[in-house]
């Protein structure tokens with residue numbers, strides 16, 4: 474693979490509706506789009522999933538730009554690579570900064586698959602032709618309002634409903650949902666809003682037959698989660714705490730969770746995501762693909778990784794139209810009855826629309842070897 478140049482674009486897209494979690498509300502989505510162009514004129518695309526504020530994890534749009542421009546891009550342009558697995562090897566001595574690494578590595582994976590003329594899903598070893606997806610619903614103004622939103626998405630066919638919870642928006646909310654929808658696949662995501670002092674409170678969720686509770690405790694913890702998991706029946710799923718296969722090995726050893734949410738950006742890219750997938754599969758831990766309110770480019774990467782066989786639970790990759798009036802890819806991601814059909818075009822399989830990208834670019838910079 475001969476890289477001719479790399480372009481970073483700082484993007485801004487307005488979401489249809491604000492999205493509220495235990496850590497805050499988001500309406501405008503800013504992110505970095507990465508384009509890696511080879512000497513044959515093919516482009517690979519990646520997306521950084523960092524937000525503008527360090528509220529989910531510590532990385533931000535600006536720290537990602539800094540790390541890419543000053544450290545990662547020079548490493549990538551230093552000498553040619555022959556396989557995308559070499560990107561994470563080349564970045565390995567740079568600590569942390571997973572989302573920055575992942576955005577570049579994702580673009581290289583897309584370009585690699587396009588050079589080979591195969592879908593990214595296939596390049597990753599994925600065999601599914603369709604994937605089942607769920608939807609993540611933010612905190613609403615009232616329980617009534619939440620029940621209406623859930624009803625709409627259940628009717629659209631989404632395979633499981635995830636709701637965001639936080640102290641004072643939890644047990645009562647889940648009870649009301651279960652009363653109205655006794656049979657849906659339901660789960661709750663706390664985004665680290667609780668501590669071990671809440672064990673008895675969280676144990677009250679046990680009677681509502683939740684598939685899992687996602688990241689109830691601190692964003693960097695696997696010790697307290699192990700203690701909590703020993704005391705509640707609801708399976709714990711780790712999101713924020715997991716950055717690598719090494720983290721997963723330790724979490725399994727401690728019994729910190731029974732399920733893992735894989736976000737490509739949070740673990741430094743597709744190569745590490747695959748390693749985590751394989752390790753979980755060997756240990757009987759199901760995985761699913763999380764979301765970061767991505768544009769179509771990030772969404773396409775999520776769809777590709779979800780074709781691997783141990784992604785046995787519906788993820789958060791909902792349709793483009795759930796987030797955007799207009800996405801930046803052609804075609805947009807569509808969901809029929811909770812199912813996405815895997816494109817069989819080369820690479821990510823959805824074409825970034827340059828006109829739409831241009832309209833949403835705040836600024837851009839190009840780097841050459």
Ligand code: OSB
Nearest residue numbers: 529609664763764765766767789
């Ligand atoms: O924890 O999974 C999360 C959105 C923003 C930040 C963190 C999370 C989420 C979601 C929504 O749950 C996922 C999506 O629809 O893209």
Ligand code: MG
Nearest residue numbers: 662687688712
């Ligand atoms: Mg989460």
